[in-house]
Amino acid sequence: MSFRERLRAASERSGSLLCVGLDPDPARLPTHLGPADDARTVLAFNRAIIESTTDLVCAYKPNLGFYLAYGPAGVEALIETRRLIPPEIPVILDAKVGDLGNTSVAYARAYFDAWNFDAVTVHPYMGEDSLEPFLSRSDRAVFVLVKTSNPGSGDLQDLPVTDEGTTEPLYLRVAERARRWQGRYGTCGLVVGATYPRQLAEVRERCPDLPILVPGVGAQGGDLTTTVQAGLDPAGGGLLINAARGVIYAGTGPDFAQAARRAAIELRDAINQARQS
Amino acid sequence: MSFRERLRAASERSGSLLCVGLDPDPARLPTHLGPADDARTVLAFNRAIIESTTDLVCAYKPNLGFYLAYGPAGVEALIETRRLIPPEIPVILDAKVGDLGNTSVAYARAYFDAWNFDAVTVHPYMGEDSLEPFLSRSDRAVFVLVKTSNPGSGDLQDLPVTDEGTTEPLYLRVAERARRWQGRYGTCGLVVGATYPRQLAEVRERCPDLPILVPGVGAQGGDLTTTVQAGLDPAGGGLLINAARGVIYAGTGPDFAQAARRAAIELRDAINQARQS
Numbered sequence: 001m002s003f004r005e006r007l008r009a010a011s012e013r014s015g016s017l018l019c020v021g022l023d024p025d026p027a028r029l030p031t032h033l034g035p036a037d038d039a040r041t042v043l044a045f046n047r048a049i050i051e052s053t054t055d056l057v058c059a060y061k062p063n064l065g066f067y068l069a070y071g072p073a074g075v076e077a078l079i080e081t082r083r084l085i086p087p088e089i090p091v092i093l094d095a096k097v098g099d100l101g102n103t104s105v106a107y108a109r110a111y112f113d114a115w116n117f118d119a120v121t122v123h124p125y126m127g128e129d130s131l132e133p134f135l136s137r138s139d140r141a142v143f144v145l146v147k148t149s150n151p152g153s154g155d156l157q158d159l160p161v162t163d164e165g166t167t168e169p170l171y172l173r174v175a176e177r178a179r180r181w182q183g184r185y186g187t188c189g190l191v192v193g194a195t196y197p198r199q200l201a202e203v204r205e206r207c208p209d210l211p212i213l214v215p216g217v218g219a220q221g222g223d224l225t226t227t228v229q230a231g232l233d234p235a236g237g238g239l240l241i242n243a244a245r246g247v248i249y250a251g252t253g254p255d256f257a258q259a260a261r262r263a264a265i266e267l268r269d270a271i272n273q274a275r276q277s
Numbered sequence: 278m279s280f281r282e283r284l285r286a287a288s289e290r291s292g293s294l295l296c297v298g299l300d301p302d303p304a305r306l307p308t309h310l311g312p313a314d315d316a317r318t319v320l321a322f323n324r325a326i327i328e329s330t331t332d333l334v335c336a337y338k339p340n341l342g343f344y345l346a347y348g349p350a351g352v353e354a355l356i357e358t359r360r361l362i363p364p365e366i367p368v369i370l371d372a373k374v375g376d377l378g379n380t381s382v383a384y385a386r387a388y389f390d391a392w393n394f395d396a397v398t399v400h401p402y403m404g405e406d407s408l409e410p411f412l413s414r415s416d417r418a419v420f421v422l423v424k425t426s427n428p429g430s431g432d433l434q435d436l437p438v439t440d441e442g443t444t445e446p447l448y449l450r451v452a453e454r455a456r457r458w459q460g461r462y463g464t465c466g467l468v469v470g471a472t473y474p475r476q477l478a479e480v481r482e483r484c485p486d487l488p489i490l491v492p493g494v495g496a497q498g499g500d501l502t503t504t505v506q507a508g509l510d511p512a513g514g515g516l517l518i519n520a521a522r523g524v525i526y527a528g529t530g531p532d533f534a535q536a537a538r539r540a541a542i543e544l545r546d547a548i549n550q551a552r553q554s
Contacts, residue, residue, distance in 0.1 A: 127432030155404030
């Protein structure tokens, strides 16, 4: 089954476009779980978050950086976290990878084969051949950074670029490439930050049927209704609305998992309301 | 001491612009060292390579991907590899990182603080704010991908971009930004592939005094003399010519470390000859 089929099934089963970001920040882990600098605390935290949200999400997305900050034990916790997630829920490793040749092959071997993630996020700057070891895996997916959620993302992404007789912002030329990679490989998705709803609508128009991963709702300030309406595909889906801090750190006491569940339900429902409005 | 001062000192001490890439490929590790899929074999390999080349290089550059492919034990081997390298030789972690906000902070904490690397390579696509946690570390360095060595690097990097009234290829706008980041932070370097000597000369003209890391000599096909002449700074230095496969896999038998040493001497001397010609 392709990633897209699995994503659609997970989204229909849960009635949800919510993707929960599993980003363990030592400054925010509930203290009763154990020392914040111990990767076992991360694993206990993730286990509780996963158990309390597994029926509410279409996907999970751990970000590699937070795990590497724990060293070798963090990588172990990351691999184990993937194992804790039911196999029918796709897991996207937010690794923002972008390298070349046999190095990309090594990354794909780690992320897809050894660690068993269903998808990765990638940097487009090095071009198609650099991503081929990821794109060519027909049962996985590759989410290409198009327009990122950070305040300064326009620095390069918004620059007008002339390409094939068209002049438009770089992020749209990246979306155009991803559209073609989708035609060639069938494994492409996009990343567009919720903080840029106008650009999200443009990207959706350019790529009507690609899944779009949308970080930046909540803590980063993106407005939910605007975002959802800008990003839905013609069938009313095709979005993964990612929330990390707003869900996983909704509570910090012994009831943090229940607090996360309540926050996830609220967000799932708000997304669904925006889908229908 | 700043990274640049340490780099210059290492380069003068060794009389060398050679940077050796420590990229353990399980398919190419000498079989007598142990099982190729065991991270301890990687460490034994790196130890021998480092011991036999330490007086011949200005820096080492391990690529994160090859270590992650070994899982948690690979990260341990990477951290231990850094410890094996004498502190006066700068070590660049080729992680091609590019993320935002508190995630970039987590990466910086891992790569610079916990693992003690002197520099990292970064993707520019997400803009200055995404790189600030790296750039702002006055005792470290950040090598920005400008024009990469892979065949398809022109896909986006060569597109003409209009920026501040100037129209030129994207990679030159990235070089221009790096030049300003250097003015602001003093910690910037560049990455330009040896496979593109014309573009290397352009980038050098734009950024006369930034260190340029140049991968792609040898295995990837870049011509050494052309590359060195295109990339030297006005003082006849400022280059890190990276070689991995051509040096570390020069031999595969029990004498692999001696073979690596011979290859490194040959390359160091060839680089120095090109500097003077």
